[in-house]
Amino acid sequence: MKYSLKIFTVFGIPVELHFSFLLLMVVIYLVAIFNLVPGVDVTIAVLITLLFAAVVLHELTHSYVAQGYGVEIDRIVLLPIGGVSAMKELPKDPHQELMIAIAGPLVNLVLAAVLYPVYLFFGDSLSPGLNFLFFYFILMNLVLGAFNLLPAFPMDGGRVLRAYLAQKMSFIKATETAASIGKTLAIIMAIVGIFFNPFLIFIAIFVYLGADQESKMVLLNTLLEGINxxxxxxxxxxxxxxxxxxxxxxxxxxxxxxxxxxxxxxxxxxxxxxxxxxxxxxxxxxxxxxxxxxxxxxxxxxxxxxxxxxxxxxxxxxxxxxxxxxxxxxxxxxxxxxxxxxxxxxxxxxxx
Ligand SMILES: [Zn+2]
The missing domain is CATH 3.10.580.10 (CBS-domain)
Known part of the structure; x- marks a missing residue:
């Protein structure tokens, strides 16, 4: 992953910020500070920073579980929609891949589930600004967790699905099957998007290309393994x-x-x-x-x-x-x- 900037190191893993995320943060902070768009104020800027925190937490959880299995992590790249933990090599054991992949979205969902009752209980006693931030932080974690669990590459859910299938069939067959399920999902998403929300079409394209790329890469690496x-x-x-x-x-x-x-x-x-x-x-x-x-x-x-x-x-x-x-x-x-x-x-x- 090119176009990213190293910001800090945790557990010995360099954490990099993708320029799309950096740009998003800079733009929103500028808009907020100079009051360029009505409604976008410092609260929104803080919200973006909280999104950043949720994504970091998500990725670190992947990495933490991976390291527990002895899988080396090259670096973490943070993107607005989740981020990528670049492993030196894929874990060979499907069960390990499943646990690594599911850990990230799960931490966001658990956080949302734990914070929501707290919000219901104490939300009203907070200032409107804090109330807003609290609510949206929960919502962001919910969306991050749910979106990343979609059973399609390049989302974590695609990996979970592949790992699940790989317990019953070869890694190649599992990747191909997971990729075609992901592509089918993308096509359905695009059709739904046409009628309801054009934004879904963009996500569908992203999912479709990701599924295609991942399956080609795995196929290539597996088929060429050991050939000089x-x-x-x-x-x-x-x-x-x-x-x-x-x-x-x-x-x-x-x-x-x-x-x-x-x-x-x-x-x-x-x-x-x-x-x-x-x-x-x-x-x-x-x-x-x-x-x-x-x-x-x-x-x-x-x-x-x-x-x-x-x-x-x-x-x-x-x-x-x-x-x-x-x-x-x-x-x-x-x-x-x-x-x-x-x-x-x-x-x-x-x-x-
Ligand atoms: Zn993830």
Whole structure:
């Protein structure tokens, strides 16, 4: 999670504030201090701070339970709708995942349940401002708890559902099932939103994308677990020389149907050239050497790197293949297609 600012450390875990939350707080404080919007006063600003406290409590509870199981927490990122406790790795035991996921929303619900009778009893004796704050703090905890228990990724409820299902089926199947339940819920939410409240449509989109992303990520990590680059790379690499012309490389692409080639000067890898780089080259320039069109800053990998990390590199940098370098020597090439094929084969063997 980028775009966040570290604010403090608890239980040895850095707590970061996401910029969306920071912005929300700053805007509301400014509006309140300068009286920019009628009705938004310091009470509202304090309310946002209480929301912040409720979210911190929620996340710390997740982390506390996780640490109890020996699961390391990388950092906590606070968002207005709940936040994310980034675990170094997912707990393998579904029961542990269930307890970690349910702890956060539960603490908000319990807090609301404990405070509500207190409010009913003492609320009237408070000043109108404090009464308002007290009531909304309870409501916020109720909403935070309930919203996060929705059985859909990326909410805690999605994780609870997955953990529950994983006790009866494989982790992959449980993730896929939980994701499709989440997506169905999102579609229903969007339809309800069309008729009642457009805000629901936004939440529905958020839920739909979250379910989709989570299931893809888990699928990827599980299917690629234990596979290293050397297991699936193409060992015999066709390379081109920097002085080869565009036309020559086009002929090579046509003959071998590989869409990209490392550019090798006999000693060093000096670049990479792809069909994508060459296709816009105008006719009159096709007798020029490819070094004029190649990418020089080549991202590389090594034979012992795990394939899930390579897939991440490919996706983040929007490239299709990485040359494999060992001891300064080009020993292979690995493409997105290679990885997808490996995933497909793994999936086929796992489902049977
Ligand atoms: Zn949570």
């Amino acid at each position: 680059v050397e297991d699936i790379m193409t060992g015999e690499v066709k390379t081109v020389k920097p002085t080869d012309t565009v036309n020559e490389v086009f002929r090579l692409i046509f003959r071998h149907r590989h869409m990209g080639y490392p550019v090798y000067d006999g000693e060093n890898l000096v670049g990479i050239i792809t069909f994508h780089d060459l296709s816009p080259v105008p006719e009159e320039k096709k007798n020029l050497p490819v070094e004029e069109f190649m990418t020089r800053d080549v991202l590389v990998t090594s034979p012992d790197e795990d394939v899930a990390t390579v897939m991440e590199k490919l996706n983040i940098n929007k490239v299709g293949r990485l040359p494999v370098i060992e001891g300064g020597r080009l020993v292979g090439i690995i493409s997105k297609t290679d990885i997808m094929k490996a995933m497909e084969i793994r999936k086929g063997t796992m489902n049977s």
